[in-house]
Amino acid sequence: MNAKRSLLKSASATEVWIWLGEAGEDSDAAMDYIRNIEKLDFEDPNYSPPPAAWKAINLLWSRPWFERLWVVQEALLARKATFNCGQQTVDLDCFVMLKEVQMKYIHLPHPRLASMQYPLSSPFALALWDWNRLKDLQSRGGIPLFQMITLTGKARCFSPVDKIYGILSVCQEIDRRVVKIDYDVCIRCLLMQLAAYMLYRREAYSPLFVLQTHRTNKTQDVPSWVPDYTTDDDEEHLIVVPNVEGSRPFNAGANDVAWTNLGLPSFPFPGGDLPDDVGELFNPLRIQFEDERTFETLMIPGLVVDTIQAVYPCPFDPKNDFYTGPDLEEDQRRKALRRTIFLETFKKWEHNIRCDLRDNCNPYPSLLGRSEAFWRTLVTDRELEYPTKRPASNDFADRFEAWMGRSERRNDEAYTRPFSNAAINSCLHRSFATTRKGYLALVPQSTMLGHLVCVLRGARVPFIIKARDDGYFELVGEAYVHGIMDGESVLCAQKNDVKVFKIR
């Protein structure tokens, strides 16, 4: 028996056996192609990827396995994994390479490579795209829980608690110690514990980032400050500006000194100076709850900066109007239509500002400053190209004018596109708003007249908050408010402006 065992061990070929299902829809051709992907030279001008194989790959990719949540950790944990479909077997490494190749060439649509222009976007594909980095993190102690949650946002599972339990095995040991797997605990309690944990410890760079995520479409009945990680998170969140040379991250919450000047005690959390890995350090922001047993009400100091005066919704419903099919012409047609719709909308918004705001109700330097504030607000003052940079470069002013048809290069689409792409990306999930003091803002779609623009201590971005009649507050979501994104409102506040928001 022992001899047999050791023999088996040395002969081990597959450790995790992935089953995509029976052969069908030309899956054999797809598997064959993927198996040999390493041998193909996509740079070779004489090589044209066979349309039939890529079509089959796209179909293979739409099999339900790629949508599932558990499979991400199962494949990541495997020392070696194979994909199996019908009688065909292909190493996971080949799938990693396929995704790499596809991502490399999808942004360079050359006629020769036209046959491979499929998005191949599934929840699992997101992980494949970043595979080597994830494996590396995992081998060095685990992938941060928050990264895994973001990565698997669209993945499906049967029970909502599995959205968390189904990824914990690739996370860090401390995550597993704090978020214990217990199927008796209900999803509401799990989400609240998780959010409190994130505020206490995770996201050292910006603990309040937790409050920025999952703003709308909650399906679980949780307090407003608790993100609902059981629903898809389609929204592009604001904190995407890296702290690199030539770029300034959002810092609406200013720094420790600014808050101690306002009479608050000094916190160990010094703005962006804390290292990413805080080790065992808990609660650098001294987050408090009204009742520490239930986590129902979050208490956090901050300022009311302003009140929303008018809200203009985005004209586009990404859920209905997005095209994700394989027809490239249809995709192009929809994109062009989207551009036109947004252009008309931006013209309307520009007109609305003039009607809403008197000339002297203007926190920006002169009316010219207001025009600049408008185009900077539309792109949340950043460029889309990776790595994202803030502020957006000054030539965006003319690209904007050209797109609006008011400058020489009005018909030059390649010239206006960097601006229009960035603006559409920022505005897709948001509404445009003006405030009583005349600030211009992009706000969550659920924002209403009379909601407050607030800056919370330790936050990178301002938040829209609703004041309830009973003295409590509700979080509506993150906002881009041009002119207070670098802590201006904290630096010029008075001691008695500071209040503790009880958010539930």
Add this chain to the structure above:
Amino acid sequence: MAEILVRKKYMEKVCPLCQNVRLEEAFPVGPSNPSDNLVYSSLASAERQIRLLRILSGSEEQPLECVLEPASLEECQYTALSYCWGSASDRKNIMVNGQTISVTKNLENALRHLRKADQEIVVWADAICINQQDLAEKSIQVGMMGNIYSNGTSLR
């Protein structure tokens, strides 16, 4: 009809934190009367036990026959399956420990593909190897998945 009722069984659960009562859909795998259940015996969590499914050899037309038995995680050899459960209503019967249990068609399909004509195959498949109705066991086993999936070996 009776069968449908059994499949759509709901379990009442109480959250230990908020004490709220909720109904959750159960996954009936074995017979509902625990004393008749030859499929699941309890696992020794202190010894880090898991259950492994031995797929007995057989030719293509034969029904699937398996043996489910406990094993110590540190000392066993198996192939870990990654598959999607598929539709809960689309089910097939397989024999486990001499009893008929119902699994999703997609899992039955995978097991059939793994089965060899001349030798046994040992696998770990969550839907069968974890007693889905025993939440305490499930909580422990799901916590061991990190080891379960990084330990798997192949019998090919």
